[in-house]
Amino acid sequence: MADLVLKDVEKAYGEVKVLKDINLDIKTGELIVFVGPSGCGKSTLLRMIAGLEKISGGEFSIDGVRMNDVPPAQRGIAMVFQSYALYPHMTVRENMSFALRIAKKSQAEIDKAVDKAAKILQLTPYLDRLPKALSGGQRQRVAIGRSIVRDPKVYLFDEPLSNLDAALRVATRIEIAQLKEAMPQSTMVYVTHDQVEAMTLASRIVVLAGGGIAQVGSPLELYERPQNEFVAQFIGSPSMNLMAGEITGTGAKTTVRLANGGMAVSAVPTNAADKGLPVNIGVRPEDLVEAAGKSPAEAIFTGEVEITEALGEVTLLYFRRQGEAAQVVAKLPGIRPELRRRTVSLGADPKKVHLFANGTSLLYR
Amino acid sequence: MHPALQAFVVILVGVGGCVGYFYASNLVLDKILFPARGPHAGRNINRASAIRPWLFLFPALALLCLYLAYPVFATAWLSLHGRSGQFVGGANYIAMFGEPKFAESLKNNMLWLVVVPAASTAFGLLAAQLTDRIKWGNIAKSLIFMPMAISFVGASVIFKLIYDARDAEVAQIGLLNALWLKFDGGPGSFLFLKLLPFLLVIAFVVLAVALAGYAAQAVAQTRKDFNGRLLAGGIVFALLVVLYAIWGAVGSLWGLVMWAPPFGQPQNWLQLPFWNNFFLMAVLVWIQTGFAMVILSAALRGVPEDTIEAAIIDGANPFQIFFKIKVPQIMGTIVVVWTTITITVLKVFDIVLAMTNGQWETQVLANYMYDKLFRSLDWGMGSASAMIIMLLVTPILVWNVWNVRKEMK
Numbered sequence: 001m002a003d004l005v006l007k008d009v010e011k012a013y014g015e016v017k018v019l020k021d022i023n024l025d026i027k028t029g030e031l032i033v034f035v036g037p038s039g040c041g042k043s044t045l046l047r048m049i050a051g052l053e054k055i056s057g058g059e060f061s062i063d064g065v066r067m068n069d070v071p072p073a074q075r076g077i078a079m080v081f082q083s084y085a086l087y088p089h090m091t092v093r094e095n096m097s098f099a100l101r102i103a104k105k106s107q108a109e110i111d112k113a114v115d116k117a118a119k120i121l122q123l124t125p126y127l128d129r130l131p132k133a134l135s136g137g138q139r140q141r142v143a144i145g146r147s148i149v150r151d152p153k154v155y156l157f158d159e160p161l162s163n164l165d166a167a168l169r170v171a172t173r174i175e176i177a178q179l180k181e182a183m184p185q186s187t188m189v190y191v192t193h194d195q196v197e198a199m200t201l202a203s204r205i206v207v208l209a210g211g212g213i214a215q216v217g218s219p220l221e222l223y224e225r226p227q228n229e230f231v232a233q234f235i236g237s238p239s240m241n242l243m244a245g246e247i248t249g250t251g252a253k254t255t256v257r258l259a260n261g262g263m264a265v266s267a268v269p270t271n272a273a274d275k276g277l278p279v280n281i282g283v284r285p286e287d288l289v290e291a292a293g294k295s296p297a298e299a300i301f302t303g304e305v306e307i308t309e310a311l312g313e314v315t316l317l318y319f320r321r322q323g324e325a326a327q328v329v330a331k332l333p334g335i336r337p338e339l340r341r342r343t344v345s346l347g348a349d350p351k352k353v354h355l356f357a358n359g360t361s362l363l364y365r
Numbered sequence: 366m367h368p369a370l371q372a373f374v375v376i377l378v379g380v381g382g383c384v385g386y387f388y389a390s391n392l393v394l395d396k397i398l399f400p401a402r403g404p405h406a407g408r409n410i411n412r413a414s415a416i417r418p419w420l421f422l423f424p425a426l427a428l429l430c431l432y433l434a435y436p437v438f439a440t441a442w443l444s445l446h447g448r449s450g451q452f453v454g455g456a457n458y459i460a461m462f463g464e465p466k467f468a469e470s471l472k473n474n475m476l477w478l479v480v481v482p483a484a485s486t487a488f489g490l491l492a493a494q495l496t497d498r499i500k501w502g503n504i505a506k507s508l509i510f511m512p513m514a515i516s517f518v519g520a521s522v523i524f525k526l527i528y529d530a531r532d533a534e535v536a537q538i539g540l541l542n543a544l545w546l547k548f549d550g551g552p553g554s555f556l557f558l559k560l561l562p563f564l565l566v567i568a569f570v571v572l573a574v575a576l577a578g579y580a581a582q583a584v585a586q587t588r589k590d591f592n593g594r595l596l597a598g599g600i601v602f603a604l605l606v607v608l609y610a611i612w613g614a615v616g617s618l619w620g621l622v623m624w625a626p627p628f629g630q631p632q633n634w635l636q637l638p639f640w641n642n643f644f645l646m647a648v649l650v651w652i653q654t655g656f657a658m659v660i661l662s663a664a665l666r667g668v669p670e671d672t673i674e675a676a677i678i679d680g681a682n683p684f685q686i687f688f689k690i691k692v693p694q695i696m697g698t699i700v701v702v703w704t705t706i707t708i709t710v711l712k713v714f715d716i717v718l719a720m721t722n723g724q725w726e727t728q729v730l731a732n733y734m735y736d737k738l739f740r741s742l743d744w745g746m747g748s749a750s751a752m753i754i755m756l757l758v759t760p761i762l763v764w765n766v767w768n769v770r771k772e773m774k
């Protein structure tokens with residue numbers, strides 16, 4: 001029961017605007033993930049929602065109530081910090097019950113809430129331990145438990161998994177997904193710089209870049225129909241190949257003559273006026289296929305494989321750079337180390353070829 | 366020889382002596398005692414490196430023994446001897462415990478021991494917290510820290526001027542009397558001299574009782590497995606302390622009500638029995654607050670910011686954040702500061718000597734010892750009182766070192 005609305009929100013530290021024109025509509029029960037490169041303002045935005053950071057401009061409301069000047073504790077939010085932020089001098093039970101004790105709840109109520117949360121998170125045997133006697137994963141669960149106990153409308157997570165080792169990260173990620181499943185009515189906002197976490201957890205992803213929102217959409221929407229080059233390259237690993245060219249044929253399908261001498265056909269429709277428009281085509285490494293029979297002028301890219309990385313299920317091909325252009329990477333199915341030092345031609349399904357003019361996708365004109 | 370030249374030679378000889386000692390002793394060790402040659406080269410190298418640390422430690426150890434350990438035993442031995450050098454056993458101690466001046470010193474020392482560390486630590490913590498976030502906080506901190514640079518005697522002189530009294534007819538040069546003469550028995554006097562102290566005493570009692578109750582509750586909650594009899598004993602003890610505090614407070618409240626302040630008469634503050642102790646303590650509190658503030662300020666900075674933010678989100682107000690989140694996290698440092706000041710207090714001497722020399726019931730142990738040793742030239746009694754001071758300091762010192770080491774882990 002919590003809709004979050006951000007309207008023209010901005011944040012400035014003195015003269016420097018770190019965030020501007022943030023417009024976002026978060027519906028009850030969504031799990032929204034903020035992703036973006038380090039330093040792009042994800043934590044700042046989350047902390048403004050939490051109330052730990054003042055909102056410099058615009059308006060933020062929960063369920064239609066303006067929250068700009070409401071103190072954090074009265075916003076109905078709970079936050080899980082990257083470094084857990086457990087109170088080191090309190091036992092797990094005291095940590096989890098602190099908010100309730102501050103709110104002067106009855107002892108019976110507190111015990112009930114703590115025991116329930118401890119059970120969900122399998123923390124019952126550790127309730128009387130101090131945080132320093134817990135492992136990293138357990139500490140993170142206590143931090144989550146501290147939030148659950150308060151039964152907030154909105155959960156905020158700031159990179160909750162980045163201090164855990166790889167295996168634990170996957171396990172805890174699944175736990176968070178299960179937690180969300182168990183509480184369909186609660187809204188969650190989750191900050192991460194890890195796109196795998198974003199893709200697996202989110203109902204919608206907000207990509208932040210350069211102080212603003214680059215795109216908002218479901219994980220697959222971002223993957224299949226990125227609005228701009230930044231999102232296209234940020235989502236997916238290895239990132240999308242971009243190649244410069246010029247539109248030569250328009251219509252339901254668009255033909256692009258590429259600067260590297262190749263040619264690409266995209267399913268993105270264009271009109272006659274676009275002829276001669278300088279564009280970048282974008283093809284994900286996994287969408288590139290061997291174009292065995294084609295001449296270099298018909299293929300999207302032809303080049304010498306410099307390095308191969310065989311991962312078993314797929315093989316990554318890194319091509320020798322041609323002049324100023326960015327390195328091209330292809331991901332071919334199977335084990336193909338024999339392609340090293342060979343010249344390979346690549347093509348792609350027109351539906352998988354994206355078109356960007358001035359950094360923005362031609363799909364969204 | 367010219368004094369400057371003399372100093373130069375001394376420095377040369379001192380430093381040269383040190384270098385010479387280390388060089389020569391290592392040479393002897395490596396070349397003569399355990400040479401790294403011959404059939405036992407490996408074994409010799411191991412032995413040499415086992416002995417080498419002791420070569421470096423030896424001068425310090427020797428000097429410590431000469432100047433610290435030996436005097437302790439010599440003093441203990443002297444304390445068993447009479448004025449003319451004859452052995453008297455424990456007679457000095459018995460005589461000392463019978464002396465009213467010694468009882469007074471002991472009592473005053475206890476008073477100092479409670480008030481000065483508590484007040485310095487509390488003020489230091491307050492100053493550290495209040496100066497933490499403001500722009501001119503660093504200037505305020507420097508000003509509060511400044512008294513640390515003043516010697517105890519210098520500070521005493523400053524405060525002696527503050528407490529100075531002149532005849533009522535002439536202008537007062539003492540700040541305290543100048544203020545005092547402003548009171549004339551009107552409503553302002555009632556407000557500041559009756560109502561305010563009254564409320565302060567009540568607030569103090571309430572705070573003390575609440576603290577005791579809170580501590581008892583915390584102990585009972587967290588240590589469920591606590592030894593029952595010990596717990597009961599502790600509770601009885603706490604109850605007694607609280608009762609004593611209330612009794613004392615009621616007494617002082619009654620005194621306050623009955624008190625007819627001598628308006629218009631300059632007071633010789635240092636000659637008011639009992640209260641003059643507090644005027645002396647003010648000097649040490651003034652100095653030690655800066656020390657406490659600097660250490661506690663660093664400790665407060667070390668409290669992780671996100672635990673504070675988590676508490677804000679959990680709904681804690683600034684007081685709760687301070688007392689339930691910050692203070693518990695720096696408790697170790699508070700204890701270290703407290704015990705460190707305690708040790709300074711037990712040795713307090715210069716302030717009393719410079720301000721009252723123990724007259725008007727302000728005597729403390731260290732000044733009592735000085736009196737016996739260097740004024741009465743009674744080496745036996747003086748040494749006995751020195752032993753008493755050492756006995757009082759030692760447990761606190763041990764506890765302090767233990768706490769410091771725990772903090773450093």
Ligand SMILES: Nc1ncnc2c1ncn2[C@@H]1O[C@H](COP(=O)(O)OP(=O)(O)O)[C@@H](O)[C@H]1O
Nearest residue numbers: 013016018036037038039040041042043044045
């Ligand atoms: N207190 C501050 N004063 C000035 N600049 C800040 C402050 N806090 C953060 N910033 C800047 O705001 C930007 C966003 O920071 P942050 O939200 O922490 O990024 P991230 O996306 O990595 O979480 C960064 O460029 C950072 O330098």
Ligand SMILES: [Mg+2]
Nearest residue numbers: 042043044159
């Ligand atoms: Mg961050």
